Amino acid sequence: MLHISTGNLLNADxxxxxxxxxxxxxxxxxxxxQFKQAYPAMFRAYAVACKxxxxxxxxxxxxxxGGLVGGPxxxxxxxxxxxxxxxxxxxxxxKGLLDLTAKVRERGIRSIAVPPLGCGYGGLDWADVSxxxxxxxxxxxxxxxxxxxxxxxxxxxxxTMRI
Numbered sequence: 621m622l623h624i625s626t627g628n629l630l631n632a633d634x635x636x637x638x639x640x641x642x643x644x645x646x647x648x649x650x651x652x653x654q655f656k657q658a659y660p661a662m663f664r665a666y667a668v669a670c671k672x673x674x675x676x677x678x679x680x681x682x683x684x685x686g687g688l689v690g691g692p693x694x695x696x697x698x699x700x701x702x703x704x705x706x707x708x709x710x711x712x713x714x715k716g717l718l719d720l721t722a723k724v725r726e727r728g729i730r731s732i733a734v735p736p737l738g739c740g741y742g743g744l745d746w747a748d749v750s751x752x753x754x755x756x757x758x759x760x761x762x763x764x765x766x767x768x769x770x771x772x773x774x775x776x777x778x779x780t781m782r783i
Contacts, residue, residue, distance in 0.1 A: 622757055625733070625766040630658055632733035632766050636694040638720070640735055640742070642704040643677060645670030649704075650741050655695065659683070662695045675699055678715035680723055694729065696720065700738040708742030713749055717756040724763060731764035739770045746770050 629637060629651065639655040641647065645667040647656035656663040662683040666675065675681045681697040698716050700708040716737070724732060734753060738744035746769055757765045 621761060621763075622754060622765045622767060625768050626771065627768075629733045629735055629766075629768045630654060632692075634692055634731040634733045634764070634766060635729045636696050636724070636732045637692045638696045638698050638732065638734045638737075640700045640737055640740075641666065641675070641681070641697045642706070643670060643675045643699050643702050644704055645675075646704040651735050659685075659695055662697075666697050677702060677712045678719060680716060680720050682723060682727075694727070696723070696732075698737060700742050708738030708744050710738070710744060710748055710752070713738045713744065714752055717752055721756050721760060724760065729763065731766070733766045733768065735768050736770040 625632065639652060640650070641652050647653055647663055647666070662685075665683050666681060669675050669681055675697065677699050679699070681699070683695040683697065685691065685693055685695065698720060700713060700716070736746055737749055737753065739746050739749055750767070750769065753767060757763065
């Protein structure tokens with residue numbers, strides 16, 4: 621089931637939170653910075669994976685939080701661009717969505733929060749990206765999908781450390 625949501629994605633009551641990242645190991649702006657501040661251990665694991673070239677466009681990087689009580693089980697880092705200075709490409713979003721939905725199925729994820737992939741600092745238009753997200757998840761009616769359109773990110777100070 622697909623829902624349009626508002627507010628702070630990091631506060632979503634879901635099994636998995638999607639974080640938009642680059643493949644360089646940098647989380648310096650936008651929602652990625654909020655995730656870095658809220659989940660520092662996830663950031664360290666992501667940076668190590670980037671250094672090992674395990675984080676690639678078209679393939680999500682999953683960090684297992686171990687089922688903390690009252691929070692998400694997984695952080696799914698979704699590479700939307702290579703270098704942090706680069707712009708996102710719609711074909712990388714489409715390819716990444718294929719991997720994301722496959723991983724959601726594999727892990728039995730029942731609920732997920734998805735930001736505007738590649739929009740914002742990535743430079744893509746929500747009108748181009750949103751149909752890809754809706755199409756990808758419309759084939760998974762058993763998954764509760766909270767989609768967060770671009771409406772401005774919450775202040776970085778609101779991203780409190782979770783672990």
